[in-house]
Amino acid sequence: MSSFTSQIFIERLIQKNFNFFTGVPCSLLSGLISCLEEVEDAHYIPSVREDAAVGLCAGAYLSGSQPVLLMQNSGLGYCLNAFTSLNLIYRIPVLVIMSWRGQGGKDAPEHLIMGDISQKLLETAGMNYSVLKPENCDQVVEIALRKINEEKLPYTLLVEKGLFDERY
Amino acid sequence: MRGIEVFQEIIPLLKDEPVVHANGFICRESFALQDREENFYMIGSMGLASSIGLGVAICKPDRKVIVLDGDGNVLMAMGTLAMIGAEAPNNLVHVVIDNEVYESTGKQRSISNAVALEQVAKSSGYREALRVDKKEEIKPAFERLMNSEGPGFLLIKVEACFDPKTGRVTHTPEEIKERFMNTLLPH
Ligand SMILES: Cc1ncc(C[n+]2csc(CCOP(=O)(O)OP(=O)(O)O)c2C)c(N)n1
Numbered sequence: 061m062s063s064f065t066s067q068i069f070i071e072r073l074i075q076k077n078f079n080f081f082t083g084v085p086c087s088l089l090s091g092l093i094s095c096l097e098e099v100e101d102a103h104y105i106p107s108v109r110e111d112a113a114v115g116l117c118a119g120a121y122l123s124g125s126q127p128v129l130l131m132q133n134s135g136l137g138y139c140l141n142a143f144t145s146l147n148l149i150y151r152i153p154v155l156v157i158m159s160w161r162g163q164g165g166k167d168a169p170e171h172l173i174m175g176d177i178s179q180k181l182l183e184t185a186g187m188n189y190s191v192l193k194p195e196n197c198d199q200v201v202e203i204a205l206r207k208i209n210e211e212k213l214p215y216t217l218l219v220e221k222g223l224f225d226e227r228y
Numbered sequence: 229m230r231g232i233e234v235f236q237e238i239i240p241l242l243k244d245e246p247v248v249h250a251n252g253f254i255c256r257e258s259f260a261l262q263d264r265e266e267n268f269y270m271i272g273s274m275g276l277a278s279s280i281g282l283g284v285a286i287c288k289p290d291r292k293v294i295v296l297d298g299d300g301n302v303l304m305a306m307g308t309l310a311m312i313g314a315e316a317p318n319n320l321v322h323v324v325i326d327n328e329v330y331e332s333t334g335k336q337r338s339i340s341n342a343v344a345l346e347q348v349a350k351s352s353g354y355r356e357a358l359r360v361d362k363k364e365e366i367k368p369a370f371e372r373l374m375n376s377e378g379p380g381f382l383l384i385k386v387e388a389c390f391d392p393k394t395g396r397v398t399h400t401p402e403e404i405k406e407r408f409m410n411t412l413l414p415h
């Protein structure tokens with residue numbers, strides 16, 4: 061099957077100088093988080109809420125680090141105020157790895173509405189994103205880096221079910 | 229004690245420490261009294277001054293980092309107290325100006341009269357959590373926390389009497405960020 065593993069993706073991020081990882085778990089991201097806990101040159105800080113993770117990443121960025129926030133799209137609502145009244149107006153970038161539950165209307169009931177509106181919410185808020193695929197990984201990471209380094213804005217990579225090895 | 233007296237006591241004790249400010253009057257009063265490049269004025273994102281301060285403290289272990297918070301802000305993000313307790317950065321001092329109201333929006337009552345925030349901090353894992361309600365207690369308590377292993381928590385009970393005529397922060401958010409970041413560059 062796919063040779064695109066959590067480890068390859070995490071190594072790519074580390075190679076691109078991302079060095080501060082936090083978030084709130086999702087089963088779709090479980091492989092990534094396990095990997096972060098295992099990899100020697102990465103450190104993952106558990107956050108209690110996604111908006112707190114946004115704040116934590118902002119503090120890390122202000123201190124010269126390159127933060128990554130891992131979260132489920134169900135946490136997007138919690139984060140909208142943080143994104144709009146902190147990241148976007150101060151131009152504080154962060155790479156958001158957001159799992160896309162409820163995509164295509166096939167998921168548990170609690171994910172269906174947010175699954176349907178996640179992209180629209182991101183667009184409405186002026187938050188740029190791409191859907192991460194094994195074949196576009198290098199390309200979208202470069203786009204994210206340009207947003208982050210040149211425009212100083214957040215960038216989101218949406219992760220569909222089955223993209224990464226899930227460990228739970 | 230009046231809220232402004234907290235700033236009058238603490239500002240003279242500051243050197244080059246980064247100070248992350250909660251939104252509302254806390255930003256405005258501090259800015260009006262003495263603007264500092266090391267001040268991060270968080271004008272939105274209510275509740276996140278503590279998580280921003282935690283991020284700075286983790287990434288800048290050689291700097292003492294101060295969060296100047298409000299009771300409403302702390303209550304909105306109480307989980308962050310747990311994160312600070314769990315990460316336990318020894319360089320973080322979390323000061324809370326507790327007027328038991330959301331003063332910035334018209335003095336609606338918060339619930340901090342019924343919640344002992346310093347005990348919440350203590351049981352969340354802060355190394356030391358102090359509560360003061362007299363002006364002359366601020367300096368010794370603050371200096372004690374600044375000179376000991378953190379994370380430290382200082383709850384300061386005040387009356388709700390910020391001056392609504394206090395101006396707003398005049399720097400743009402990007403300016404606030406740029407200067408703050410410059411003060412954190414390695415020297
Ligand atoms: C998410 C959000 N909800 C409400 C507000 C409105 N608001 C701005 S300042 C503030 C009060 C903050 O209370 P506290 O931290 O106790 O500070 P104080 O105003 O008492 O100094 C509120 C409710 C806001 N800015 N953001």
Ligand SMILES: [Mg+2]
Pocket residue numbers: 298299300325326327328329330331338
């Ligand atoms: Mg208050």
